[in-house]
Amino acid sequence: MKINWGTAIVLVFIGFISFILYFVVRMNTEKKFEHDLVTEDYYKQELAFQEEINAEENGNALENNVKVKKIAEGLLVTFPKDKNYTKLSGTISLYRPSNKKLDFEIPITLQSSEILIPKNQLIEGRWNIMVNWEYDNISYLFKESFTY
Known part of the structure; x- marks a missing residue:
């Protein structure tokens, strides 16, 4: 043929x-x-974006901002030592870009200026952490990406 x-x-x-x-x-x-969407309520969060920008600028203006450190026990989040930790409030959000089922949020309740996120809650891979906290009615925001 x-x-x-x-x-x-x-x-x-x-x-x-x-x-x-x-x-x-x-x-x-x-x-x-x-791959999941970043957030389910994208448009609702877009309206509050300017407040988020202001809070992040407040955090960047601090002499000692929040620090995140990987240790053997998990992830250690350290708040500024010059702030009274008993007056701090807010949340720590951990976001996994590849799977929204692994996302979780922890309320900030401090016994010292540090909070430990146990390593059994963190699976290997890329994570985004967002620490949204308030001190003396001023909002602060810390964002960082890391690989665990």
């Missing part, structure tokens, strides 16, 4: 389109390639 140029070009196009469709279907159906 003889194949002319027109038939060969059509067969190549069909093969290429099939190849691309195979990967599109595979990426959409396999769980390991699933």
Whole structure:
């Protein structure tokens, strides 16, 4: 059987389109390639973005800002020593970009100027931490990405 140029070009196009469709279907159906949205209520959070910017500027203006350090027991979050830790309030949010089921939030209740997040709550991989805290009615925000 003889194949002319027109038939060969059509067969190549069909093969290429099939190849691309195979990967599109595979990426959409396999769980390991699933990536969640950053947040469910994106538009609601967008309205509060200026407050977040102001709080982050307040945090950056501090002489001693929040520090995050990986240690053997987990993740150690240290608050400024010049602030009275009993007057601090807020939350620590840990966000996993690859899986929203691993995201969690911890209320800030301090016995000292440090809080420990146990390593059994952290799975290896990339994490984003956001420490949203308040002291003397002034909001502060600390954001950082890290790999555990």
